[in-house]
Amino acid sequence: MNNQIIATFSIAAYDPDREEWGLAVQSKFLGVGSVVPWAKAGVGAVATQAFANPAYGPDGLKLLEEGLPAEEVIKRLTDDDLQKEDRQVGVIDSSGRAATFTGKDCYDWAGGITGKHYAAQGNILVNEETVTDMGNAFEKSEGPLADRLIRAIQAAQEAGGDSRGKQSAAILVVKDQAGYGGLSDIAVDLRVDDHPEPIKELERIYRLHQLYFGETKEEDIQLIDEDVKREMAGHLVRLGYLESKEVDDKVFYESYTTYLHTENFEGRELDQGKVDRKVLDFMKSQSEKS
Template identity: 45%
Template sequence: MKSSVSRLVISLLCILLFQQASSQSVYKNEFAHTFSIVARDATTGDMAVGVQSHWFSVGTSVSWGQSGVGVVATQSFTNPAYGQNGIQLMKEGQNADEALKVLVAQDEGRDFRQVAFLDTNGKASAFTGEKCIASAHHMVGDNFAVQANMMLNDEVVPAMAKAFEENSELPLAERVVKVLLAAQAAGGDIRGKQSAAILVVGAKAVEHPWEDKKVDLRVDDHSKPLQELGRLLEVHRAYEYMNQGDLAVERNDMDAALVAYGTAENLFPDNLEMKYWKAIALANNNRLKESLPIFKIVFEKDTNWRELTKRLPKSGLLNLTSAELLMVLEQ
């Protein structure tokens, strides 16, 4: 009973704060006309928000999410209260449609808003206000909603829905990027392009807040923001493999570590750091001979890595004899 009362109090507080935020002049809200997607991976349960706009740092205002709860995209004349309060209402057990309807009903600026919610069950809901600048539409499907306003034409939103449905074999983040690229190819924002972002959270609640975001990438100002977002996502994947390699080393599974490190290098071949730590892992695991050619490549590109190597033994990160260390430094 006490828990139910507490949830009711929190819900009423959210609504009160939302009404206060919504009662301000809509023209004081951030101007984020854009196209976006909220989506869920039916296999993993991960949830994502992807967005692009001709506006600076669009990801900081449009994208909201929490693992084990749901995701929100709030755009047009953006009201950030939809993000925070929408997440709270879904956390308390309301589905995406119920939560969105509650907040739209309380919003005096609703005619200028475009908002989409998606919950952990894959239920999506979207709203496009009557005064959103044309072309403004949304579509809701199984595990996704796509929405756009101030577009060049009416083809953008259908192209986004089609791209989501046709790329089901991809990981969620890469699938979302495909959707955004399809939107741009269909015409995109009538003003052009400037920034983009992608946020991915997990299916289950996490113990610590810092574990909440699986992917959190933003391109705040770029002539080709989606291409840059795709590049950053590839770098993100490369570092995921580096982390997998490090974990394999901790388990003393060097074969698995080398596979992971190799995959990372293939994704990001010009990155010296990935080569360097692979060499360190080999050297620390009695495979010094294999590490030496890698050290040589890294040191020839940047001598600072040689200087760093001298400092690692004191920190316990490189376990070699003096003679072995000298062999590395002579590369």
């Protein structure tokens, strides 16, 4: 088998309510996230795999930006490609229209499906259910697009997955000004390049991503009364930010602020006298500093 073939399953999708485009992918291939997923906010998403042509990514996004629908984009990409029968590609356009293509020479099982706002495809799979269950899971799931994409590839793996095994996974979601500090359109861009359980590891780091970069919800705001302060001070002592739990408010809040900034929780920093419960839960889960 050609070592450039990426035995893969992926899903490209669109959320019209949140105006998000994205992809999730798993493969028996090192660093699949560097090849398969491509997306641009307000434009669409492209997954290029099998005997992958990396040019399908930027070229496909350019065609989408020109206003071509997903099916026409795939036609343009494959028409002049002499190796198109070895390729696989899925496309979502700016309106959420979906298209997928599987060349007749892709290794079995290979194929794809489209549904409302998604294209799911895969090659060298255990069975067709890998793709159909991926689509069904996406259709039935709720919440942010990233959550739905991860649930979809989890269902694909549970249905059979890549017949050669598993090695890497990735997720990419774009939305206008949804990136760090509102200065980019990359809402989520996470990769697991080499791991025995890549989807589980991808979900773990995605949950960390949401913890660090998500916004505090109203129901997660906890007032720091004396009992909560005592509990937090105990954690700050255990983690090396305080020498004693018996400190005045000034020292306590200074040490807590240092903790927040050291752990990159600036986005969950609240007014003095309040703590995000997710931060408090994270503090409880941490081991002592070595």
